[in-house]
Amino acid sequence: MSAQGFLLLAAALFATGLYGALSQQSIVMLMMGLELMINGVLVAAGASWYYFAPARADGQVLVLVAITVMALEMAMGFAVTIAVFRARDVDMTEGASELGG
Amino acid sequence: MIAGIAFWALAALAVAGGVAVFVVDSMARATFALLVSFLAVGLTFLLIDLQYLGVLVILMMIMEMCVMAVFMIMFMMNPGGLMPMTMVHNPRGAALIAAVVFVSLAAGALAVPPPPRRGAPPADPARALGLSIMGDKMLVMMIIGVAILATMIASVVLAVHGGRYAAGRSRSR
Numbered sequence: 001m002s003a004q005g006f007l008l009l010a011a012a013l014f015a016t017g018l019y020g021a022l023s024q025q026s027i028v029m030l031m032m033g034l035e036l037m038i039n040g041v042l043v044a045a046g047a048s049w050y051y052f053a054p055a056r057a058d059g060q061v062l063v064l065v066a067i068t069v070m071a072l073e074m075a076m077g078f079a080v081t082i083a084v085f086r087a088r089d090v091d092m093t094e095g096a097s098e099l100g101g
Numbered sequence: 102m103i104a105g106i107a108f109w110a111l112a113a114l115a116v117a118g119g120v121a122v123f124v125v126d127s128m129a130r131a132t133f134a135l136l137v138s139f140l141a142v143g144l145t146f147l148l149i150d151l152q153y154l155g156v157l158v159i160l161m162m163i164m165e166m167c168v169m170a171v172f173m174i175m176f177m178m179n180p181g182g183l184m185p186m187t188m189v190h191n192p193r194g195a196a197l198i199a200a201v202v203f204v205s206l207a208a209g210a211l212a213v214p215p216p217p218r219r220g221a222p223p224a225d226p227a228r229a230l231g232l233s234i235m236g237d238k239m240l241v242m243m244i245i246g247v248a249i250l251a252t253m254i255a256s257v258v259l260a261v262h263g264g265r266y267a268a269g270r271s272r273s274r
Contacts, residue, residue: 001108001148007210009112009145013138015203016119023195025188028176029128032135036119042158043115043142050149055220057233061241063154064234067161068245072252074165078172079256091176094190 006047014040025092027084031077038070104148111148115141128173136166153227 013036020033042063049059081091090096118138122131139162146155189195223229234242 001105003215004210008207011203011206011210012116013119015199018202019195019199020123022198023189023192025190028173032122032131039139039142046146046151052216053219054222057229060230061233061238072248075252075256079259083259
C-alpha cells in the first residue's frame with residue numbers, strides 16, 4: 001500500500017471508464033463510464049490527501065466535491081436522456097446528433 | 102502488511118468491477134458491477150484514515166446505484182441478459198485510447214518521485230474536513246450548493262410538459 005499503488009488504481013479505473021465512455025452506444029452506459037472515471041478521481045484525491053498533504057483538508061474537500069458532482073451528473077444525465085427519449089425515442093448516442101455540424 | 106494485502110485485493114476488486122460494467126450482458130448487472138467497484142474504493146478509503154469519506158462513498162453509492170438500476174432497467178433492451186449485449190462503436194479505437202491514457206498515467210505515477218509528505222494526518226480527519234468546509238473552504242461548498250439548486254431547477258424544467266425537449270416541439274423540425 002503506497003501512493004503509487006493508489007495512483008495506479010486511479011489510473012486503471014479512469015482508463016476503464018474512458019474506454020466505456022468512448023465506446024458505448026447507449027447513453028446510459030456512457031454515463032456509467034463517466035461515473036467510473038470520477039471513481040478514479042476519488043481514489044487519486046483521497047490518496048493525495050493521505051500521502052502528500054494530510055495536514056490540510058484540501059484533498060478531502062476535493063473528494064467531497066467529486067462525489068457531489070457525480071451525483072449531479074447522474075441526475076442531469078438521466079433527466080436529459082429521458083427528455084430526449086420522450087421527445088424522439090432515441091436512447092443511442094448516434095440518434096442524438098442534432099447539434100452535429 | 103495486512104493493510105497492503107487488503108489494499109491490493111480491494112484494488113483488484115475495484116478494477117474487476119469496473120471492467121465487468123462493460124462486459125456483462127445486462128445493464129442491471131452492469132449497475133451492480135459498478136456498485137462493487139465503488140464499494141471497493143470506499144473500503145480502500147478506510148485503510149488511509151478516511152473513515153468518514155469511505156462510509157460516505159459506500160452509503161451514497163448503494164443508494165445511487167439502486168436508483169440507477171431502476172433507470173437502467175427502463176433503458177434495457179435486453180431484459181435479464183438473455184442475449185449477448187454488444188452496443189459499442191469503434192471499440193478498438195476506444196480501447197487504444199484508454200490503454201494509452203492508462204500507460205501514460207501509470208508511467209507518471211511510477212516514474213515521478215512522489216513529493217515529500219507535508220504534515221501528519223490529524224487525529225480526526227472528519228473534524229478537520231468539517232472545520233475546513235465551514236471555514237476557508239466555505240466558498241467551495243457555497244458554489245456546490247448553487248450547483249445543486251441549478252440541477253434541481255434544470256431537471257424540473259426538463260421533466261415538465263412543454264419544456265425544452267417537449268414532445269411536438271422538436272418533431273416539427
